[in-house]
Amino acid sequence: xxxxxxxxxxxxxxxxxxxxxxxxxxxxxxxxxxxxxxxxxxxxxxxxxxxxxxxxxxxxxxxxxxxxxxxxxxxxxxxxxxxxxxxxxxxxxxxxxxxxxxxxxxxxxxxxxxxxxxxxxxxxxxxxxxxxxxxxxxxxxxxxxxxxxxxxxxxxxxxxxxxxxxxxxxxxxxxxxxxxxxxxxxxxxxxxxxxxxxxxxxxxxxxxxxxxxxxxxxxxxxxxxxxxxxxxxxxxxxxxxxxxxxxxxxxxxxxxxxxxxxxxxxxxxxxxxxxxxxxxxxxxxxxxxxxxxxxxxxxxxxxxxxxxxxxxxxxxxxxxxxxxxxxxxxxxxxxxxxxxxxxxxxxxxxxxxxxxxxxxxxxxxxxxxxxxxxxxxxxxxxxxxxxxxxxxxxxxxxxxxxxxxxxxxxxxxxxxxxxxxxxxxxxxxxxxxxxxxxxxxxxxxxxxxxxxxxxxxxxxxxxx
Amino acid sequence: xxxxxxxxxxxxxxxxxxxxxxxxxxxxxxxxxxxxxxxxxxxxxxxxxxxxxxxxxxxxxxxxxxxxxxxxxxxxxxxxxxxxxxxxxxxxxxxxxxxx
Ligand SMILES: Cc1cc2nc3c(=O)[nH]c(=O)nc-3n(C[C@H](O)[C@@H](O)[C@H](O)COP(=O)(O)OP(=O)(O)OC[C@H]3O[C@@H](n4cnc5c(N)ncnc54)[C@H](O)[C@@H]3O)c2cc1C
Ligand code: FES
Numbered sequence: 001x002x003x004x005x006x007x008x009x010x011x012x013x014x015x016x017x018x019x020x021x022x023x024x025x026x027x028x029x030x031x032x033x034x035x036x037x038x039x040x041x042x043x044x045x046x047x048x049x050x051x052x053x054x055x056x057x058x059x060x061x062x063x064x065x066x067x068x069x070x071x072x073x074x075x076x077x078x079x080x081x082x083x084x085x086x087x088x089x090x091x092x093x094x095x096x097x098x099x100x101x102x103x104x105x106x107x108x109x110x111x112x113x114x115x116x117x118x119x120x121x122x123x124x125x126x127x128x129x130x131x132x133x134x135x136x137x138x139x140x141x142x143x144x145x146x147x148x149x150x151x152x153x154x155x156x157x158x159x160x161x162x163x164x165x166x167x168x169x170x171x172x173x174x175x176x177x178x179x180x181x182x183x184x185x186x187x188x189x190x191x192x193x194x195x196x197x198x199x200x201x202x203x204x205x206x207x208x209x210x211x212x213x214x215x216x217x218x219x220x221x222x223x224x225x226x227x228x229x230x231x232x233x234x235x236x237x238x239x240x241x242x243x244x245x246x247x248x249x250x251x252x253x254x255x256x257x258x259x260x261x262x263x264x265x266x267x268x269x270x271x272x273x274x275x276x277x278x279x280x281x282x283x284x285x286x287x288x289x290x291x292x293x294x295x296x297x298x299x300x301x302x303x304x305x306x307x308x309x310x311x312x313x314x315x316x317x318x319x320x321x322x323x324x325x326x327x328x329x330x331x332x333x334x335x336x337x338x339x340x341x342x343x344x345x346x347x348x349x350x351x352x353x354x355x356x357x358x359x360x361x362x363x364x365x366x367x368x369x370x371x372x373x374x375x376x377x378x379x380x381x382x383x384x385x386x387x388x389x390x391x392x393x394x395x396x397x398x399x400x401x402x403x404x405x406x407x408x409x410x411x412x413x414x415x416x417x418x419x420x421x422x423x424x425x426x427x428x429x430x431x432x433x434x435x436x437x438x439x440x441x442x443x444x445x446x447x448x449x450x451x452x453x454x455x456x457x458x459x460x461x462x463x464x
Numbered sequence: 465x466x467x468x469x470x471x472x473x474x475x476x477x478x479x480x481x482x483x484x485x486x487x488x489x490x491x492x493x494x495x496x497x498x499x500x501x502x503x504x505x506x507x508x509x510x511x512x513x514x515x516x517x518x519x520x521x522x523x524x525x526x527x528x529x530x531x532x533x534x535x536x537x538x539x540x541x542x543x544x545x546x547x548x549x550x551x552x553x554x555x556x557x558x559x560x561x562x563x564x
Binding site for chain 2: 041052083099117129130139144147233379411412416448
């Protein structure tokens, strides 16, 4: 089996920073990433796209070039277009590249797989024409594709506003922005404002985007509830309740977004401990200040260890890079502490805005845990919320039991789209505020493999 | 009418691909899913459970809604594959029942 000193999984700001820092400390390091180019979610395709498009995306996006350049100049090697389907506590990794599965291992691993958008089931969300806002942004970043006949943006979270602002500059017609955050959020966020003001550029940026959109005549609806995507075979309109009245907006494209959560399938597969984060409403891995998880030799950094944004992710990556240098004998503790001090300070400052953002963009509880009975929750197996509730009331008291009874979470996405929702429906039905029952148990392969791929893997492992 | 359009950009390099046997152009670097949407297609497969049409949802590899046949191999995640000259793409309409 191919073996490396350090493997970093994920080529976003945290992974790029971790790999660059470790390689610069003399560590032999391999960075693996699913995408075709380095950059992760925020800096997707940075450096490969036309100047004109890059300027639409704004200065934050273009900062990514610097990170990618530094990574390219380091001695770290790079394996793009490669998906992980397994990671175990022995630090053995299963990868899939060009349809071929193989195994590699490392003395140390840094998981930097980032976040995914929080999947929130609502009526009609499986209709073609409904996509996530992140998907819309990926089409813009990687392919220069924008909505042709207008778009409705709906949900909760800063990405909606950022994408709307980017679309505005690209000349896209925005039919409306529907904000589903509960009106009480503003009040719950206020006590966190003084702390947040220490990182006030984030708040000012949001206000500026909102002002420019309003000045351009974009319609905002706040306090939106009972949100439905409607249509026959394709999306035709959205319907929602606003100020006590039912409204309808015709559209062929809806981009929805409900914040981002750590993509924890890999860290759960590796057996790392996780806790329920009641502010971010997601599972997050337990990690110390160096990023070390509960499993020896596996660290987790960036948005994959809890949402902190791209700047904090970059600093966390560097900190974990220094810690890797210590663990692999290139630095002693004092050298590591000295090297990491500045990043720790900057990261702390940057994270001050988070409690405010988490309170301001906290999704409404009913949306996550109380979808109407007819709403499809598991998109793959088409299991609706009513079937899940029936299973719970028939005595299936946790997400895994519901899964085995209903097949919910057993399709190709392997529960990534319904895990969070099913866990929260279970907790709500049973009055469990602490999410004690946990999410689905995650077992390899965490990405579907074909029989042929598995068979070829056995041949490769055979020493004869 | 397509739901997405391309920004007008200089220096676009095109590759020729086939979607359901029809020759069309995609932009070099496009994912297969992006190429399908840019070609004006609204859905890429039907659900093996209910037969309802489905389309790419997340574009980042987590939802598996974008499965299509690429060069004869079914159930490929089209948002994760970059188009290549001459690529043969087929939508999975009423097929792939075995993939559950
Ligand atoms: C769709 C989306 C769009 C976003 N856009 C913005 C934005 O415009 N501005 C902003 O400030 N923040 C944005 N964010 C928030 C984002 O999480 C940033 O804070 C930042 O990108 C986090 O950096 P990171 O290094 O932790 O992870 P990421 O940048 O997410 O990088 C993780 C990398 O790991 C790879 N990966 C994941 N799983 C695997 C696997 N199993 N095998 C191999 N590789 C894997 C991914 O392909 C990705 O390249 C976005 C988030 C999402 C989900
Ligand atoms: S669109 Fe979600 S996996 Fe491809």
